[in-house]
Amino acid sequence: MDTRRFVQQAFARRGVLTLIAFPVACYQFGLAMDGDRRLLLLVEDDLEVAETLDDFLTDDGFRIVKARNGREALEQLRGGLRPSAILLDLVMPEMDGWQFRREQVADADLRSIATII
Secondary structure, rough: OHHHHHHHHHOOOOOOOHHOHHHHHHHHHHHHOOOOHHHHEEOOOOOOHHHHHHHHHHHOOOOOEEEHHHHHHHHHHOOOOOOOOOEOOOOOOOOHHHHHHHHHHOOOOOOOOEOOO
């Protein structure tokens, strides 16, 4: 992973300071992942941020499924999606990251999915 390249790309876009932790954590977590285990759920309402993360993580071999808010993410998860990890934004319309986490942790089928905030 070329972190320097990502930071340069990230800072070229608006409102992206929080992006730096996502790919670094994914990369470290991804070292133990292979094949289907490299599926990530990205929960992000800002399309520009979501596209930047998608581009970067796809380049590093991850498969990305996107949700625009916590409610949409829960619908996908309850519909059977089982990512290796969830990349979660906290500030979103409709259902924010905090509400999502409360529901995720309360659901026995979903609580074990690693979540990166």
